[in-house]
Amino acid sequence: MLHTSKRRLLAGAAAVAIGAVVLTACASERGGGDETGEASDVDSTFVFAASNDPSGLDPAFASDGETFRVARQIFEGLVGVEPGTADPAPLLAESWEQSEDGLSYTFTLKEGVTFHDGTDFNAEAVCANFERWYNWTGLAQSESLSYYYGSLFKGFADSPETAVYESCTADDETHATVTLTQPFAGFIAALSLPAFSMQSPTALAEYDADGVGGTEESPTLSEYANAHPTGTGPFVFDEWAPGEQVTLTAYPEYWGEQGQVEEIIFRTITDTTARRQALESGSIDGYDLVAPADTAALEEAGYNVMQRDPFTILYLGMNQAVPELANPLVRQAIHHAIDKEALVTQVLPEGTEVASQFIPPVVTGWNEDVTTYDYDPERAKELLAEAGYPDGLTLMFNYPTNVSRPYMPNPEQIFTNLASQLEAVGITVTPAGNEWNPAYLDRIQGGADHGLHLLGWTGDYNDTDNFVGVFFGQASNEWGFDNPELFEALTEARGTADIEEQTAQYLAINEMIAEFNPGVPLAHPAPSLAFDPRVESYPASPVNDEVFNQIVLTE
Numbered sequence: 124m125l126h127t128s129k130r131r132l133l134a135g136a137a138a139v140a141i142g143a144v145v146l147t148a149c150a151s152e153r154g155g156g157d158e159t160g161e162a163s164d165v166d167s168t169f170v171f172a173a174s175n176d177p178s179g180l181d182p183a184f185a186s187d188g189e190t191f192r193v194a195r196q197i198f199e200g201l202v203g204v205e206p207g208t209a210d211p212a213p214l215l216a217e218s219w220e221q222s223e224d225g226l227s228y229t230f231t232l233k234e235g236v237t238f239h240d241g242t243d244f245n246a247e248a249v250c251a252n253f254e255r256w257y258n259w260t261g262l263a264q265s266e267s268l269s270y271y272y273g274s275l276f277k278g279f280a281d282s283p284e285t286a287v288y289e290s291c292t293a294d295d296e297t298h299a300t301v302t303l304t305q306p307f308a309g310f311i312a313a314l315s316l317p318a319f320s321m322q323s324p325t326a327l328a329e330y331d332a333d334g335v336g337g338t339e340e341s342p343t344l345s346e347y348a349n350a351h352p353t354g355t356g357p358f359v360f361d362e363w364a365p366g367e368q369v370t371l372t373a374y375p376e377y378w379g380e381q382g383q384v385e386e387i388i389f390r391t392i393t394d395t396t397a398r399r400q401a402l403e404s405g406s407i408d409g410y411d412l413v414a415p416a417d418t419a420a421l422e423e424a425g426y427n428v429m430q431r432d433p434f435t436i437l438y439l440g441m442n443q444a445v446p447e448l449a450n451p452l453v454r455q456a457i458h459h460a461i462d463k464e465a466l467v468t469q470v471l472p473e474g475t476e477v478a479s480q481f482i483p484p485v486v487t488g489w490n491e492d493v494t495t496y497d498y499d500p501e502r503a504k505e506l507l508a509e510a511g512y513p514d515g516l517t518l519m520f521n522y523p524t525n526v527s528r529p530y531m532p533n534p535e536q537i538f539t540n541l542a543s544q545l546e547a548v549g550i551t552v553t554p555a556g557n558e559w560n561p562a563y564l565d566r567i568q569g570g571a572d573h574g575l576h577l578l579g580w581t582g583d584y585n586d587t588d589n590f591v592g593v594f595f596g597q598a599s600n601e602w603g604f605d606n607p608e609l610f611e612a613l614t615e616a617r618g619t620a621d622i623e624e625q626t627a628q629y630l631a632i633n634e635m636i637a638e639f640n641p642g643v644p645l646a647h648p649a650p651s652l653a654f655d656p657r658v659e660s661y662p663a664s665p666v667n668d669e670v671f672n673q674i675v676l677t678e
Contacts, residue, residue: 126211127444160310165676167385172392172401172410174412174527175560176365180560181332181348182317186270188667191317193389196371197672198320198354201230202311204668209585211312215321225306225620236378239359246293251324253291255303265339266600267569271318272595292591312584326353330559340569356671357381367391377615382672393525409654412527415472418651427654430474433647434665437482440642444571444603452510454640458496459503460548467646470536474649477552480633481644482593488587488629494637512559515549519574526559529650537577583666587629602641609635
């Protein structure tokens with residue numbers, strides 16, 4: 124088994140472990156169900172309100188939470204997550220061994236597993252997936268599609284000089300060896316991402332999974348990604364009515380415990396008030412991203428409300444492809460203009476923590492002595508004048524509309540709050556709102572036509588590289604800068620296996636980022652969920668690794 128990175132992950136993840144939330148107090152008050160939560164007459168359809176449509180049904184071409192929420196039901200990876208934590212755990216791989224040089228990993232695979240099309244999951248299927256990602260070309264390599272693979276594996280077959288992946292061999296039916304070109308301490312943890320789920324090679328080929336079209340700013344997905352996702356998970360795809368709902372049904376040949384839920388309906392309800400009303404009317408069983416103003420009222424009305432521990436970051440990004448934002452004095456002025464405490468108090472959920480850097484405090488490398496830019500409007504005005512803008516300046520401010528994210532539950536309110544703070548120091552903003560899916564992410568990640576922008580992240584696993592490495596590990600359209608010193612430092616840290624050495628590297632990197640000041644880390648929001656009383660327990664996860672065959676219902 125791989126021990127080094129496991130120990131590193133365990134050290135930080137203990138602080139964010141919350142476990143499956145068992146709502147026994149509410150359930151016992153209402154009766155129904157036995158000690159195991161099972162009932163003889165349970166409605167096996169579970170309706171969950173999604174804040175948006177998935178961006179597609181192929182998680183390899185996704186980076187958003189709603190796509191991953193659906194994907195986690197259909198697909199599984201070699202590596203999963205220990206329930207209630209951010210730690211990696213065996214899933215389709217029962218175990219793995221790492222070579223002494225840290226470059227090769229041999230996975231022992233679970234036997235008797237089939238994809239939803241009836242084909243076998245085996246070592247050849249594992250290698251087919253790794254080779255698929257590595258051999259993407261053209262638009263498939265774009266930041267707006269292969270965001271995770273590009274960020275973590277750094278290159279493709281046509282750029283082997285930067286690529287982290289080298290090869291995969293099927294040693295026999297149940298053993299596959301993946302070889303890397305350089306050490307990647309977070310490799311095992313990274314494989315828990317839905318983006319690296321195992322997909323049926325047969326279905327990928329049959330439905331032309333890599334046949335993407337359009338442009339980087341507005342890509343179009345294949346037949347596979349729209350109607351034929353094929354994994355090994357407990358639920359199989361049934362139907363997608365865009366703008367309305369995604370329907371999944373239980374996979375009868377699933378290798379594990381199926382649980383009580385036999386049908387899942389992810390109903391798209393973009394408005395937070397409408398989601399609350401749907402719960403109150405009984406048309407849904409639960410929803411995520413409860414509006415901060417709704418939590419107390421729902422609890423008082425008898426609904427089961429729970430809060431995840433913050434494992435998020437909300438930030439105000441600054442695109443340095445915009446000349447004004449390439450000026451470090453302007454970026455410093457913007458940082459000094461922001462009152463983070465006011466933003467948290469006035470707009471964000473209870474339990475939200477003010478951020479000083481781009482990682483939560485529980486993650487290795489969080490630097491308590493990092494350079495900060497305290498709220499100081501007069502200093503902001505002085506810096507603008509020093510930068511050549513004594514009368515202020517005008518900047519585009521991009522923000523998403525009609526969406527809630529775990530790190531950004533109410534983007535329009537956040538935009539309004541920050542815009543007023545910026546205008547108080549002489550920075551006039553030009554509002555640029557876009558629908559989240561797909562327009563907003565495509566605009567921010569697919570090109571240079573954006574300025575100040577709201578975005579954020581929910582950690583996928585407890586590894587510093589999963590935050591700052593993803594954001595700042597290489598040049599990107601979002602940030603618009605080239606900083607070889609920072610890129611090289613992050614590359615070196617992600618390959619360091621010794622925890623003490625790596626921690627020191629990340630402490631220095633977080634200070635480097637703070638001094639460079641590419642954006643304003645605003646807060647670590649604490650997202651909430653709400654459920655009908657019939658939901659006795661829900662497998663809450665700080666990294667949203669929640670599979671619905673683990674839900675316990677009482678009626």
